[in-house]
Amino acid sequence: MAKIFAVANQKGGVGKTTTCINLAASLAAMKRRVLLVDLDPQGNATMGSGVDKHELENSVYDLLIDQLPVSSVSARSEVGGYDVVPANGDLTAAEVHLLEVDGKERRMRAALEQVSGDYDYVLIDCPPSLNMLTLNGLVAADGVIIAVQCEYFALEGLSALVRTIEMVRTAANADLAIAGVLRTMYDPRNSLTNDVSAQLQEFFGDKLYRTVIPRNVRLAEAPSHGLPVVHYDSQSRGAKAYLALSGELIRREEYQSQVAVEAQSETHTETTTANDNAGPAVGEY
Numbered sequence: 001m002a003k004i005f006a007v008a009n010q011k012g013g014v015g016k017t018t019t020c021i022n023l024a025a026s027l028a029a030m031k032r033r034v035l036l037v038d039l040d041p042q043g044n045a046t047m048g049s050g051v052d053k054h055e056l057e058n059s060v061y062d063l064l065i066d067q068l069p070v071s072s073v074s075a076r077s078e079v080g081g082y083d084v085v086p087a088n089g090d091l092t093a094a095e096v097h098l099l100e101v102d103g104k105e106r107r108m109r110a111a112l113e114q115v116s117g118d119y120d121y122v123l124i125d126c127p128p129s130l131n132m133l134t135l136n137g138l139v140a141a142d143g144v145i146i147a148v149q150c151e152y153f154a155l156e157g158l159s160a161l162v163r164t165i166e167m168v169r170t171a172a173n174a175d176l177a178i179a180g181v182l183r184t185m186y187d188p189r190n191s192l193t194n195d196v197s198a199q200l201q202e203f204f205g206d207k208l209y210r211t212v213i214p215r216n217v218r219l220a221e222a223p224s225h226g227l228p229v230v231h232y233d234s235q236s237r238g239a240k241a242y243l244a245l246s247g248e249l250i251r252r253e254e255y256q257s258q259v260a261v262e263a264q265s266e267t268h269t270e271t272t273t274a275n276d277n278a279g280p281a282v283g284e285y
Contacts, residue, residue: 003142030247059087109140151193183208
């Protein structure tokens with residue numbers, strides 16, 4: 001079963017799309033089966049994956065509105081080694097159309113349930129706003145990866161996103177949780193960066209990824225070539241950071257799966273012991 005992550009922050013320019021592209025490519029480099037869903041009408045994750053958004057036969061719009069299956073919509077990122085559900089400007093109209101249909105917030109969830117066994121990870125690039133498209137991403141996800149730049153207004157914006165996640169959990173997706181908080185465009189020479197980083201550590205604790213994504217010119221150059229940075233310049237600091245992030249994400253998921261299995265085993269053992277100690281049920285001799 002695929003683990004689904006929505007990469008979100010209602011603030012723009014914090015590295016959500018860069019994270020989706022490069023985390024997808026890094027996970028693929030580690031032999032994981034990855035699907036990247038572009039939910040942003042700008043289509044930057046599509047173009048950055050080497051797929052031309054101007055020549056799409058079908059897009060995520062057709063998945064959400066016409067309910068075409070993922071297999072009919074997805075394209076292969078040959079440069080990244082993963083599949084992409086692409087987006088372009090047509091997606092702008094999707095939010096209006098979604099308001100008129102039943103189960104509008106669950107369209108993405110229903111589509112991804114059909115291919116859950118085909119992938120190890122699904123990454124959803126959410127637009128920089130808390131709209132119907134973002135809601136579809138959050139309802140479909142198991143966890144949210146919050147990309148945040150360590151700057152003055154970062155924590156204020158995060159508060160609104162955390163409240164939104166809580167509302168979605170209560171109303172539409174009880175399993176939704178913050179999977180991790182990722183510090184992007186990180187510059188340790190900047191005192192403000194260190195101050196905000198310390199506040200994030202205090203607020204989010206072990207939800208804060210140890211890996212940080214540095215400011216790196218190669219990260220900025222790679223999208224113009226339609227390449228993830230791990231293929232554009234594998235020795236750059238940006239490429240090494242995203243490879244490290246993918247390793248940290250995999251280790252976290254494996255650990256959490258192990259804890260869940262052990263907890264289930266303990267519950268089963270306790271139940272069995274309690275039943276054994278209860279004596280014969282009525283009618284047993």
